[in-house]
Amino acid sequence: MGGVTPSKFVPAMAPSAETGGRRESGVRLHCPDMMPLSSDPLSAPPPPLGDFDHAVLEAGVDQILGLFRRLHDEGALPPVLSMVTPGTIASQIALQAPAAPEPLRTILGDIESIIVPGITQWHHPNFFAYFANSSSVPSLLGEFVTSGLNANAMLWVTSPAATELEQRVMEWLWTAMGLPNAQDWFGIITDTASMSTLLGIAAAREAAGYDIRRKGMAGRSDVPVLRVYCSEHTHSSIDKACITLGIGTDNVVKIPVDDAFAMRVDALEAAMAADRAAGMRPLAVVATVGATSTSSIDPVPAIADLCARDRVWLHVDAAYAGVMGIAPEFRWVLDGVDRADSVVTNPHKWLFTTMDCSAFWTRHQDVLRRAFSLVAEYLVTARDSQVVNYMDYGVQLGRRFRALKLWMVMRAFGTDGLAARLREHCLLARDFAARVDVDPSWTLSAPVPFSLVCFRYAPAGMSDAEADARNAEILTALNAAGHVYLSHTRLHGRYVLRLAIGNILTMREHVDLAWSELQRVAVPPAPDLLVADQPAK
Secondary structure, three states: OOOOOOOOOOOEOOOOOOOOOOOOEOOOOOOOOOOOOOOOHHHOOOOOOOOOOHHHHHHHHHHHHHHHHHHOOHHHOOOOOOOOOOOOOHHHOOOOOOOOOOOHHHHHHHHHHHHHHHOOOOOOOOEOOOOOOOOOHHHHHHHHHHHHHOOOOOOOOOOHHHHHHHHHHHHHHHHHOOOOOHHHOEEEEEOOHHHHHHHHHHHHHHHOOOOHHHHOOOOOOOOOOEEEEEEOOOOOHHHHHHHHOOOOHHHEEEEOEOOOOOEOHHHHHHHHHHHHHOOOEEEEEEEEEOOOOOOOEOOHHHHHHHHHHHOOEEEEEOOOOHHHHHOHHHHHHHOOHHHOOEEEEOHHHHOOOOOOOEEEEEOOHHHHHHHHOOOOHHHOOOOOOOOOOHHHHOOOOOOOOOHHHHHHHHHHHHHHHHHHHHHHHHHHHHHHHHHHHHOOOEEEOOOOOOOEEEEEEOOOOOOHHHHHHHHHHHHHHHHHHOOOEOEEEEEOOEEEEEEEOOOOOOOHHHHHHHHHHHHHHHOOOOHHHHHHOOOOO
């Protein structure tokens, strides 16, 4: 045992001045004899091997914090919507990576001068488009720690804390939303609701019993056409999941809605019956709590009754509004959700958690595992029968440690603090809706159950087509000004503006600004006032 013979798979390194004439095998991961730092750590060159010194990290964090302070200084907020034109950012970036190292100070400077102008400020208090994915200080700290730990949460053994914290924090969130029997639900954190919905429909397909994971779907006479049902206002992620799973968009059945934009159960029942009569198989129904266009709420209890009777998988998309259950007075919106087969809500939408963080639960852990588990020999561990290996429950093998930031948010604010912020956003939305409602030139286009207001400019005497064009012009001019950012949708074929409140920094004064900007853009100054404003000759 006088030494180890180098493997043919690990070539020995040639002697060099750096190794003092010694032969070394393998790779040096760290370099203790690093070059001395200059007085400016961010201008120091990298060491010959290994990573930069921690002093460089500390100096870099200080500079990044300074950038954040400037971005969020009320007196110097950047435009909400990036004002660059296509190709502007790419034209400032070298065509090839540099061979020689560049100072980190230069790189951080380029972030501020090149990258930040090309960023739409989702964390801006005047961001009212889509649904906000606002972060918070506890979440930012959690994301920083997560990046530093660099854990891969694929197996329990690869980071036990990542797995066990994820299990526990998913129980926390389920219970905080007022839903019962957390112990009966299996929770997993994915990147977005698109992936969570894909898992739900994949589990529904597995539960149908056609062994599609092994045999596929092509050319099989024993597999009927599979049908998935959702309202005409359900998120497009349902269509994408069905594309990915081989079901096809032709088999995504869009069910009509009522006057409140909620799915009509009678129409759902009729569609499922017609499909069965035609030899097709109703596979899953997707009910929505907080639809993207209007934040409408499908009648989940009645849909659950129908699905239970006909043995159809029920997936509930509560990506936006599910967290409202944290406020006890809003828990009615989750009635019937505990009877679903799978559920999703997104903490990164309205729970002040940094992108990305989507919470998915199912009552059928075994079915989800059966749909996705594929364990190569190099992934087998002695603990497999005792623990959860999250790689078995989805598409990805490697997984980020997303639970840490959500755990920090829930602890730092507490459920009472989170509920208070959600309530305030809903109050601000109701106040904004009241302004729209009393102004004869504007009209509400949908109910306002949460923090989203759908409305349009429609003064007397303006046709629907003219109002459509005018609202599109208003949105373009409003967003181009850079003070606030809104988005739009179409309801009953008409062009409608959306103001969604969900940013942790948004206060009443920001909503006031949005209304004043809308008024300014929608009603330009009268011609005589424009003449009066001209400078004297």
